Amino acid sequence: MAEQKYRNLIVDGLWHNNQALVALLGLCPLLAVSNTAINGLGLGLATTAVLVASNTTVSLIRNFVRPEVRLPVFVLVIASFVTATELSMNAYFHELHKILGIFIPLIVTNCIIIGRAEAFASKNNLSHSLVDGISIGIGFTLVLVTLGGMRELVGQGTLFDQAHLMFGEAAQGFTIKIDNFPGMLIAILPPGAFIGLGLLIMVKNLIDQRLAARAIQKAEYPEGSEEIAR
Template sequence: MSAGKLMRDGLWDNNIVFAQLLAMCPAMAVTTSGTNGLGLGLATTAVLVVSNLLVASIRHTVSSQVRIPVFVVLIATLVTIVDLVLNAWLHELYKVLGLFIALIVVNCAILGRAEAFAVKNTVAASAVDGLAMGLGFTFALTVIGLIREILGSGTVFSQASALLGTSFAFLEMKIPAWDGALLMILPPGGFAVLGFLLAGKRAWELKQQRAARSAASGCTLPDHASA
C-alpha cells in the first residue's frame, strides 16, 4: 500500500474516531477545548508511531503465542515515558489531561494497529500507518474540541500557549458577547457534536459516491450509444 493511500486511510477513510468509532472515552472526556484535544492527540500519535515501529521491527522474533502480551508491555512502556515527559515539560496540560494520558495504554486503536498492520508489514510502512492514524485521531479530537469549546465556553484554543509555547498565544481568542452554553462542554454535548460530524461525513461520502457513479455512467453512455 502506498504512503498516500495509508495517509488517506488514517486521516479520513479509516479514521479512528469518525470511521472506526474507537477511543470514545478520551474523545468525549478531554475534548472540552481544542487545546486538550490537540495535546492528547499528539501524545497518542507519538505512541502510535513508535509502537508500530517497534512491533514491525520485532515481528519475526516474537512468537505468535506471546505477541499480544509483548505488544502490551511495549505500549505501556511508551505511554509511561510520554506521561513522564508531559509531567516534566508540559505540566499545566498534564494537570488538565490527567488520568487520560495513562489511559492511552488501553486505547484499542494502538494495539489494534499493532496487530492488524504493524505485525504484517515493513518498518517504514508501519511508521507511516502509525503517523497517519495518529494524525487522524488528533484531527478528530481537535475538531470536536474546538466546536465544543466555541459553543460551550466562547473561546478558541484556550491555553494553547501552555502546549505549543508562548509564540502560539495568538491562537487564543475570546468570542465577544458569548459566554457559551454549559451543555456543550458536558458529555451530552460531546456526543451531540460527534453525531453531527458523523452525519456530515457520511452525507459527504454519499454525495461523492453518487457523483462518481454519475461520472462513470456519463463516460460509458457514448460507448453504449455507438454499440
Template structure:
C-alpha cells in the first residue's frame, strides 16, 4: 500500500481512535444518545483534528522540542474555541445540548496524540490526510453508537436533524417504532458501555476472520511454490 492507503487503513479501521486506541471515550459515551448529537460532536472533533494536524505540521520545524506539548495544546484550544463560537452562532440548540463536551475536545488524547505522533513528523498533506482519516474513523463510531442508542432507546432516528442542517432537515426525522416507555438502558451511559463493547467485539471477530483467511492464503501459496520447486527439481 502507498502512504495514503496506509493512513486510511490505520485511521478508519486498524488503529481506529475509538475502537482500538480507546481514546475520547468520555464524550463518546456521554453524548451519543442520539445520532444528531453524535454527528455534531464528531464533526467538531474532525474539524479540530484536521486543523491541529495541519498547523502542527506547518510550524513543527520552528518549535523547540522542550515546549512542543504546550504549543500543541494552545493550537488545539484555539481551534476548539473557533468551533465553540461557530456552533454558538449557527447551531445554538445543539451547542446547548453538547454543553461542556465541546470544550473538552481540548483534552481528547486522540487529537494531541496525532499531533505528537504524526503531524510533528510529517508534511502538511500527509498530516491533513491523517487528521481526516482519524477524525472520520472517530466520527463513524460516534454515529454508529448514537444511531443504535437512539433506535433502541426511543424508536427514532435523526431526531433533531434540523439543529445541524437547518429547517430543510426537519422532515428527516424517522419514527421506526413507538414504544410505550423508552428503553432507558440504551439511552443512559451504561447502555453506551454495553453497545460500545459489542462494537469492539464485532471488530475483533472480523479481524480474526480476516487474519485466518490471509494466513490460509499464504499457506496455500507456500505449498504451491514448494510443489513447483519439487517438480522442477
C-alpha cells in the first residue's frame, strides 16, 4: 500500500497532475525564461529546491501552526528558502543568475509552491510531502526544459547553448548546432512561448485520450476473449 502511494505521487507529479500542463500554474516564469533549455533547467532546479525544502518544512511544522496564520507562515518559510536559493545561485552560477534575473526572487509568488504547501504538505507526513515536492518539481522542470529546447531549436537552431553557465567550462562542447539554420524569430519571442506551451498541452491531451481509449478497449475485451470479440 505504501509503495502504491509513493508511485501515485510520482506519476501525478510528473504527468497526471503536472502543474504546468494540467493545473496551468507557474506560467509567468514558465513562459518568460523558457527561451533556451539551459535557462529552463536553471529555473526549474531552483524552483524544485524551494518546493522540496518548503514542503518538508511545512509538513514538519503543520501541527504547531494555528489555522488562522498558516498562510503567512507558509509564505515566510517559502521566502526564506527562496532567499537562500537566490544567494547560492548568485555565488555559484552568477552569469545564469543574471540572465534569470527577477524570476528567481519571484519564486516566492509561484502558485505551485504555495499551492502544494497548503493543499498537500500541511495535511501529509514528511516522506509523502518530500516525494510530492520532488515529483512536482521535476515535472515542472521537464516542461521548462522541453519548452525551452523547442523554442531554442526552432528559434536559433541550437540546443543546450550556454550549457557552461550551469555545468562549467567542460560543458562548452554540449551545444548542438544546426549549420546554416535561419531560425524563426517568433519562437524566442513571447508568442512563441504561448504557441509552444499550447503544443505541449495538446500532445499531452492526445496521449491521455489514446491511453484512456486503450484502457476502455482492454476492459471491454479482456485478455483471452479477443478472438470472441473479433
